[in-house]
Amino acid sequence: MPKNKGKGGKNNRRGKKEDGENKRELIFKEDGQEYAQVVKMLGNGRLEAKCLDGESRLAQIRGQMRKKVWIVVGDIILLSLRDFQDDRADVIHKYTADEARNLKTYGELKDFTLVENAEAGSEEEEEGIEFEEADIDDICELYSCSEYTFEC
Template identity: 70%
Template sequence: MVKNKGKGGKSRRRGKNDADPVKRELVFKEEGQEYALVVKMLGNGRVSAKCFDKETRIAQIRGSMRKKVWINVGDIILVSLRDFQDNIADIILKYNPDEARDLKTYGELPEDTKIEDNEAGSDEEDNDIEFDIDEI
């Protein structure tokens, strides 16, 4: 029998969830890149993204981001445009809500952009529903 020499299970592989993530430097778009809003998850590492140049593209999550950076509907992302395919792009970076607000104040994003503050497990819209048992 071979003895287990590993360091543990899933919790070790995933890494620790830091209570206060490190503040990183804000990344602006360059030539051949565009900001986008995730509209729909398509599966197989692809999303439908509404770019801020009024174009809807299918964006591919790059391999180094898979299973490390979770992208959801309503997130602001930075995509790299392809020269040979206009309707397909590659996701380079996901902005957290604070970074997206900073981009909006710098004038990089349009003023009518709605930035959703989707933290893990927050369902604020479900909290305002009230039921009266006597009416039922």
């Protein structure tokens, strides 16, 4: 049996430490790029995103991000726009919730609603069925048939 030579666990390999060592520099958009929010996950590395310019685009997650960066509905992402297809784009960066708040304070995400994943589920109202109260007389009339012997 080989001896364990490293500090174990997949969290160590992925570099997920809580010490603050994982802080990264905030990336701003450049020419040919746009901020967007994920509207719908379509599968196979594709998603539908609502861009800051008001357009809805079909976006492809680039290969370097697949299976390493998990993107869910409501995330703020940076898209690289295509010159030859206006309705399609490529996802090049995903912002964390803290980075998205920082972008909003810097004024980069003006007129853009940030929907947090936890808040999105709590805002939905459950629609139920409302029942009216029935009188006991109505129930007695219902079961007054000769087939049933029901006494009120």
